Amino acid sequence: MREVVCELCPRKCVIPEGGAGDCRVRVNIGGKLLASTYGRPSAMHIDPMEKKPLYHFHPGSPVFSIATAGCNLHCLNCQNWQLSQSGGEEIEEIFNADPVDLVALARDQGCESIAYTYSDPVVFYEYVYDSSILAHEAGMQNVFITAGYINTEPLRRLCKVIDAANTDLKAFDDGFYRKTTGATLQPVLDALVTFREEGVWLEVTNLLIPTLNDDLSMIRRMAKWIGRELGEGTPLHFSRFHPMYRMRNLPPTPGETLDRARQEAMDAGLKYVYVGNISGHKGNSTYCPVDGTLLIKRVGFMISEYKLTSDGRCPTCNEPVPGVWQ
Amino acid sequence: MISMLQAIRHWHSSDYRLVGLLSLTLVVIALFLGGQQETEMTGSSWRRIDMEIFQERLDSGKLSAHEAEWFHAAKPAELQLRKPGGTP
Numbered sequence: 001m002r003e004v005v006c007e008l009c010p011r012k013c014v015i016p017e018g019g020a021g022d023c024r025v026r027v028n029i030g031g032k033l034l035a036s037t038y039g040r041p042s043a044m045h046i047d048p049m050e051k052k053p054l055y056h057f058h059p060g061s062p063v064f065s066i067a068t069a070g071c072n073l074h075c076l077n078c079q080n081w082q083l084s085q086s087g088g089e090e091i092e093e094i095f096n097a098d099p100v101d102l103v104a105l106a107r108d109q110g111c112e113s114i115a116y117t118y119s120d121p122v123v124f125y126e127y128v129y130d131s132s133i134l135a136h137e138a139g140m141q142n143v144f145i146t147a148g149y150i151n152t153e154p155l156r157r158l159c160k161v162i163d164a165a166n167t168d169l170k171a172f173d174d175g176f177y178r179k180t181t182g183a184t185l186q187p188v189l190d191a192l193v194t195f196r197e198e199g200v201w202l203e204v205t206n207l208l209i210p211t212l213n214d215d216l217s218m219i220r221r222m223a224k225w226i227g228r229e230l231g232e233g234t235p236l237h238f239s240r241f242h243p244m245y246r247m248r249n250l251p252p253t254p255g256e257t258l259d260r261a262r263q264e265a266m267d268a269g270l271k272y273v274y275v276g277n278i279s280g281h282k283g284n285s286t287y288c289p290v291d292g293t294l295l296i297k298r299v300g301f302m303i304s305e306y307k308l309t310s311d312g313r314c315p316t317c318n319e320p321v322p323g324v325w326q
Numbered sequence: 327m328i329s330m331l332q333a334i335r336h337w338h339s340s341d342y343r344l345v346g347l348l349s350l351t352l353v354v355i356a357l358f359l360g361g362q363q364e365t366e367m368t369g370s371s372w373r374r375i376d377m378e379i380f381q382e383r384l385d386s387g388k389l390s391a392h393e394a395e396w397f398h399a400a401k402p403a404e405l406q407l408r409k410p411g412g413t414p
Contacts, residue, residue: 003400003408014400014408015372022371022413026394027380036384038392087373088389089380096387126395154396 002031009072009122009150010187023123024087025070035126036088037068039098043083043118046109050301052117052145053237053276055286056323057164057201059296060303063143064106066097067118068127073147074182075170077209077247084119099131103138113163117145125154132161144200148191149183155191159198164324166203166237167192171213172222180212180247189225196230201324203235205276208253208261210241219261223268232269233322238262240277258283272321286321288314295321373413 006013006021013021015028025037047065049058069091071084078084083091097105106114114135116128121144132142141163148167150158169192170177174185195202204226208214226234238261240253258275262283265273275283279300286296286308293316297305307315312325383389400408 003405004397005400005404006394007396007398008394011371013371014404016408018375018377020373020375022373024373024375026397027375029384029391031399033394033397034384034390035392035394036380036389038390040388040390087375087380089376089383094383094388126392151396 002028004028004031004033006033007151008125008154010184011072020087021072023070023072024085024090025068025123027088035124037070037094037124038127039096039102040068040088040094041066041097041102042069042091042093042095043067043080044095044097044105046111047115048301049113049143050298050303052115052143052166053205053239053274054143054164054166054201054203055237055274055296055298056203056235056272056321056325057143058113058141058324058326059306061113062109062111063113063115064102064109064111065115065117066102067116067121068124069094069119070123071120072123072149072183073120076180076245077207077241077243078245079242080118081245099127099134102131103134103140106135106140107138111140113141113143115143115145117143120147120149122146122150125150125158129158129161132158136161146191147181147183148188148195150187150191152190152194155194156198159195159200162200164201164203165195166205167195168205168207169222169226170207172218172225173213176213180209189229192226193229196234202230203237204230205237205239206261207239207241208257209247210250210253210257212250214253214257214261216260216264219264220268223265223270223273226265227269231322232271234270235272235274236265236270237274237276238265238283240275242277255281288317288319288321290314290319291317293317371413372408 002017011022017028020027027034027036045065046062049061049063069086069088121128144162144165177183177185238258242252262273271289275281284298295308313320
């Protein structure tokens, strides 16, 4: 039968000939596993870096953002389910953009970085890896927006060519992961630590879903873990949930819940805690953790004030703010 | 509660055996479900896809035949982990 075992993510799918992995896009043909969406993105956009969200990495710059079909998670609240929960044989729109074409296209559009995003780029790993090498050769940066459900060995290799990552830590609870995403927590925590160990600039996002993962004691434990394992300067983004896909029975996250979560995480020692998906919120902006000076004011994804010094310090007290600013 | 205790006092030995058997069955079911949860993330997942359309798209270049990294031929022990049928 020539079954193969995919070693890329913790599922370690055992795939018979003519079948696909759980991600739908890694397909066994004749005992060989194909990365069927290599060079075949189904989404291409130019986004502000803040949309990823990456707030401490080249703020305000445009980033060429791509995704292919497929995902190795199956979140009930997925925002991109038409893309992520489809295989290459199901999706209508497929572009032809091999790594050389992709880098040239991004450059032509005036972007200095490429984001592998929207669905989970873990499932188009080889495309990310090859494109990232070429992007570096062209003097560009690579950002990886992921749920972090990937085995350590492939991730370490990828980290050599990735400059920044935003990893979705969906909850600090394995039961939530199993019920809501079809994945497990520990590999995600391992991936976060790997990003940090490998020197990739890292930010973390936590989407707060009413009643499912908004418990303040869990948020405190998560923030403590982030501070201890990743560093208190690691930016944490609390993001607002909107009813979507198979989770339309819950309301959007109330603003007060996001406020309380932000305060809890800051009380636990994190220095840069943000609120996302609510335009104009105080928590969209960056403040100096020492004297409270407003450093970067954001309105939605736009920057309206920028006061950091050229080497990334607070202009009032000279406190260095971790990030990649130039 | 009291009437329940009174009922238990009047049990015959066959009743105890029945209750014991039911309890054992529940324990076995719990162990089975617990074990299934532990292993469900490893090795069990694969999906059936429409190979006719997939092959058409490969042939037309709409999809890629690029060989993936990070896989190996399944060993006999790993085959035991695969669920028959696959998920559509």
